[in-house]
Amino acid sequence: xxxxxxxxxxxxxxxxxxxxxxAQRKLYEQYASxxxxxxxxxxxxxxxxxxxxxxxxxVFDKIGSYKGEGSFEGWMRKIFINAxxxxxxxxxxxxxxxxxxxxxxxxxxxGNGVLEQIGTRELLDQIGSLPAGLRSVFNLFVVEGYSHAxxxxxxxxxxxxxxxxxxxxxxxLQEKIKxxxxxKQ
Amino acid sequence: xxxxxxxxxxxDRLEGVTETAPDVWEGISKGLERRRRQVIxxxxxxxxxxxxxxxxxxxxxxxxxxxxxxxTAPVQIAGTEQPVVTPAEIPDEPAPxxxxxxxxxxxxxxxxxxxxxxxxxxxxAVTETPVEETPAVEGPAEETxxxxxxxxxxxxxxxxxxDAPSLLTEDDLPADYWEEExxxxxxxxxxxxxxxxxxxxxxxGDLLYIPSAMHASSQSGxxxxxxxxxxxxxxxxxxxxxxxxxxxxxxxxITERFSVGTGLNYSYLVSQYDMLVDKVMYxxxxxxxxxxxxxxxxxxxxxxxxxxxxxxxxxxxxxxxxSQRYVYGSNTLNEKVGGLQWSAKAGVGVEYWFIPRMGLYFxxxxxxxxxxxxxxxxxxxxxxxxxxxxxxxFKI
Numbered sequence: 001x002x003x004x005x006x007x008x009x010x011x012x013x014x015x016x017x018x019x020x021x022x023a024q025r026k027l028y029e030q031y032a033s034x035x036x037x038x039x040x041x042x043x044x045x046x047x048x049x050x051x052x053x054x055x056x057x058x059v060f061d062k063i064g065s066y067k068g069e070g071s072f073e074g075w076m077r078k079i080f081i082n083a084x085x086x087x088x089x090x091x092x093x094x095x096x097x098x099x100x101x102x103x104x105x106x107x108x109x110x111g112n113g114v115l116e117q118i119g120t121r122e123l124l125d126q127i128g129s130l131p132a133g134l135r136s137v138f139n140l141f142v143v144e145g146y147s148h149a150x151x152x153x154x155x156x157x158x159x160x161x162x163x164x165x166x167x168x169x170x171x172x173l174q175e176k177i178k179x180x181x182x183x184k185q
Numbered sequence: 186x187x188x189x190x191x192x193x194x195x196x197d198r199l200e201g202v203t204e205t206a207p208d209v210w211e212g213i214s215k216g217l218e219r220r221r222r223q224v225i226x227x228x229x230x231x232x233x234x235x236x237x238x239x240x241x242x243x244x245x246x247x248x249x250x251x252x253x254x255x256x257t258a259p260v261q262i263a264g265t266e267q268p269v270v271t272p273a274e275i276p277d278e279p280a281p282x283x284x285x286x287x288x289x290x291x292x293x294x295x296x297x298x299x300x301x302x303x304x305x306x307x308x309x310a311v312t313e314t315p316v317e318e319t320p321a322v323e324g325p326a327e328e329t330x331x332x333x334x335x336x337x338x339x340x341x342x343x344x345x346x347x348d349a350p351s352l353l354t355e356d357d358l359p360a361d362y363w364e365e366e367x368x369x370x371x372x373x374x375x376x377x378x379x380x381x382x383x384x385x386x387x388x389x390g391d392l393l394y395i396p397s398a399m400h401a402s403s404q405s406g407x408x409x410x411x412x413x414x415x416x417x418x419x420x421x422x423x424x425x426x427x428x429x430x431x432x433x434x435x436x437x438x439i440t441e442r443f444s445v446g447t448g449l450n451y452s453y454l455v456s457q458y459d460m461l462v463d464k465v466m467y468x469x470x471x472x473x474x475x476x477x478x479x480x481x482x483x484x485x486x487x488x489x490x491x492x493x494x495x496x497x498x499x500x501x502x503x504x505x506x507x508s509q510r511y512v513y514g515s516n517t518l519n520e521k522v523g524g525l526q527w528s529a530k531a532g533v534g535v536e537y538w539f540i541p542r543m544g545l546y547f548x549x550x551x552x553x554x555x556x557x558x559x560x561x562x563x564x565x566x567x568x569x570x571x572x573x574x575x576x577x578x579f580k581i
Contacts, residue, residue, distance in 0.1 A: 024217065028210055036206035041199075053209040057216045090459060090468060115194050120202050123195075142192045143199055174191065 009072060016063045024060055032056075034073065035080045037124055041139050042084035044128035047091075055083040081144065085154065088132050110174045114181045126176045134169035141166050230571040235551060376436040378448070378546070378578045423458035425563040430574075435581075436484070446482040451475070452504065454562045460513050470513035474562055476526065478504030484534075494536040498548070502528050509560055526564065527555045536578055548574040 007015065007026055015023025035055060039048035058079050066075050118126075127135055136155055140146045141162070146154070148162040155162070434448030453475055460470035482500035506522035532550020539545065552572045554564040563570070 019217075019221065021214070021217070024213075025210065028213060032206040032209075033203040034201075037199075037202045037204045040204070049207045049209060052206060053212045053216070056209070056213045057220075060213075060217060061220065110191055115191075115198065120198065121204060123198060124202070124204070143196055145196075170191065 013063060013066065013072065016060055027059075028056055031073070031076060035076060037120075038077055038080045039084055040124045041127050041143065042081065042136065043087055045125070047087055048084075051080070051083045051087050054087075055080040058083060081140075085136065088136060110177050110181075114177065117181055117184065118177060122180060123177075126173060126180065129176070130169055130172060134165050134172065137162050137165040138169035138173065142170075227567070231551070231569060233549075233571060375438070375581050376446075376578050377581050378434045378436065378446075378576050379432075423456055423561075423566075425566070426455040426457070428452060428454045428563055432478075432480075434480070434482070436482070442486050442489075444484045444486065446480075446484065446500075448480060450478040450480060450502070450504070452478065454564065456562050460511065467513035470511060472561065473508075473510045473512065474506055474522075474560060475508040476504040477507050478502045478526070480530075491541075492538050494538070494544075494546075495533065496536070497531075497533050498550070499531045500529070502530070504528070506559060522560055524557050524559065526557050526559045528564075529553050529555075530572065532572070534574075538578075542580040544578045546574075546576055546578050548572075548576075550574065 007023065012023050012027050012030070016027055032052065036048060036052055039051045039055070042048075043051060059076055062079070066072060115123075127138065130138065133155075137151055140151045140154060141148065148159045148166070151157075151162040151166075152159045157165075430450050430452040432448055432450030434446050434450075436444050436446035438444045453473070455474075456472045457469055458472070460467045460472075480500050480502035482498050484496045484498040486494055486496040488495035504526040506526065509520045509522050511518045511520070530550050530552040532548055534546055534548035534550075536544050536546035550572045552570050554568045554570070556565070556568070559565060
C-alpha cells in the first residue's frame with residue numbers, strides 16, 4: 001500500500017468516498033502527473049487537459065465502487081482511458097479512415113538505441129500525433145496490453161481491422177521516431 | 186520478432202511515466218461542488234416525501250374510530266338542512282331567552298343526521314326530528330341561508346324553526362351551497378379527477394461507457410439503424426427533463442373513510458444524452474418515451490369538511506410504453522418496448538372544494554419504479570422519486 005505525506009492510499013480512498021475535499025485534492029495531486037500522459041497518448045496535448053478534469057470527476061464519483069481488487073492506479077488508468085475514448089468518439093475521429101488508409105503498411109524498423117535517445121515527452125507527442133484511430137489501437141494493444149478482440153470491442157471495429165491498424169500505426173510511429181532521431185544527429 | 190521487440194521497448198519506456206499536468210483542480214472543485222448540490226437536493230426531496238408518507242401513515246394508524254358525539258363537518262351540513270325539510274313539525278314553543286349549552290344539541294343532531302337526515306328530507310312528517318327537542322335559539326334569522334331558501338308548496342313556517350339550527354350555520358359557505366336537496370355526504374360521493382404530475386429530477390446520471398453495448402451495435406450490420414441504437418453516453422451526466430403525467434381517474438367510496446380509485450394516465454419522459462448509432466456519436470440526442478398506465482389507488486380520508494379534505498393514499502400502477510422515439514441529428518427512429526413498468530406510490534393529499542361539486546387537490550407523494558427492464562430514463566436511473574400531483578376533482 002502506497003503512502004502519501006500524510007495519508008496512506010487506503011485512507012485517501014476512504015476520504016474520497018466520504019467526499020472529503022482534502023483527500024480529493026491529495027489524490028488529484030498524487031495521480032494527475034501519472035494520468036496526464038495517458039490522456040496525451042490518446043488525445044494529444046490539446047484535448048488532454050479537458051479529459052484529465054473529466055476523468056478525475058468520474059474517479060471521485062465512482063471511487064466507492066473500487067473494491068481493492070487490483071491496483072488502484074490501474075483502476076484509475078482504466079477510467080482515464082475510457083474518458084479519452086469517449087472524447088474521441090464525441091469528435092467522431094475514430095470513424096474517419098482517410099488518414100489510416102494513407103498510412104504505410106510497412107516501413108523501416110527502429111534500431112537498437114534509437115528509442116532510448118528519444119525523450120519521454122517527445123515520445124508521447126509522437127504517439128499523440130498519430131491518426132486517432134491508429135493511436136487508439138496502438139495504445140490499447142501495445143501499451144495497455146489488450147488483445148485484438150478486446151480492442152475491436154472497445155473501438156467498435158473488427159478484430160482484423162484492429163490488426164491492420166496496429167501494423168500501420170507501428171510502421172508510422174517508427175518512421176516518425178527515426179525522423180526525429182535523424183534530426184537530432 | 187522485430188515488432189514485438191519494438192513494442193516491448195516502447196512499453197518499458199512508457200511504464201510509470203509521469204509528466205507535470207496542467208492545473209485543473211479548480212475545474213474539478215467546481216464540478217464536485219455542483220454534484221454535491223445535486224445530491225443534497227435529491228436527498229432533500231426524498232426526505233420530504235418520506236416524512237409526508239410517515240405522517241400520513243401515522244395518522245392512518247393512530248387515529249381512533251370516530252365517536253358518536255364527535256362533531257364533524259357533515260353533521261353541520263345536515264343540521265343546517267334540518268329546518269328546510271321539517272317545517273310542519275316544528276312546535277310553536279316560544280324560543281327561550283337564554284342560550285342553551287350547544288354540545289348536547291350538537292350531539293343530538295349528530296345522532297339524528299347519521300341515521301335519518303336523508304329520510305327526513307323525503308318525509309317531512311317524521312316526528313322524531315331532533316328539532317323538537319332542540320330549544321330554539323334567538324338568532325339573526327334573516328342571516329341564515331335557510332331563511333332565503335324557497336320552500337315551495339309548504340305551509341308558512343314560523344321563524345323559530347329556522348332559528349334553532351343557526352347554531353350550526355357555517356357563515357362562510359357559498360349562498361347556493363344548500364340549494365341542492367339532500368346533498369350526499371362526501372364519503373358517499375364518487376369523484377372524477379383530472380390530474381397532472383410533476384416529478385423531481387435530481388439524478389445526475391450514472392452511465393459510463395459500456396463496451397459490450399457498443400460491440401453489439403457494431404455487429405448488428407450495416408443499413409439497419411433501427412437495431413443499432415444503443416444508449417451509450419459519452420459523458421457521465423445525461424440530462425433528464427421533468428417527467429409529465431396527465432390523466433383521468435375515478436374514485437368510489439367503499440366505506441365511510443376509505444375509497445378506491447382507478448383511471449388512465451399518460452406519461453411523457455425525455456432524456457438527452459450522447460448516442461452511438463452505427464459507430465457515429467451523436468451529441469445531445471433525445472430519447473422520448475410515452476407511457477399509458479392504469480393506477481389503482483386506495484385512499485383513507487381522515488379529514489372531511491365541506492371545503493377541505495385531507496387523505497392518505499397508496500397506489501400501484503402498471504404502465505405500458507406505447508412509443509419510444511430517438512431523435513439524433515436530423516434522424517428519428519421509433520422502437521417498440523416490451524413489458525410493463527410497475528410502480529408503487531404512497532403519500533398524502535389535500536383537496537379544496539371551492540364549489541360543492543368541483544375542487545382542487547394536491548398530492549405530494551413518494552413513488553418507486555420497479556426494475557422491469559424498461560428503456561433508459563429518469564425512472565431507471567432514479568427509481569425513488571418525489572412526486573407532486575395536482576388536479577381538479579369533480580363529484581359525480
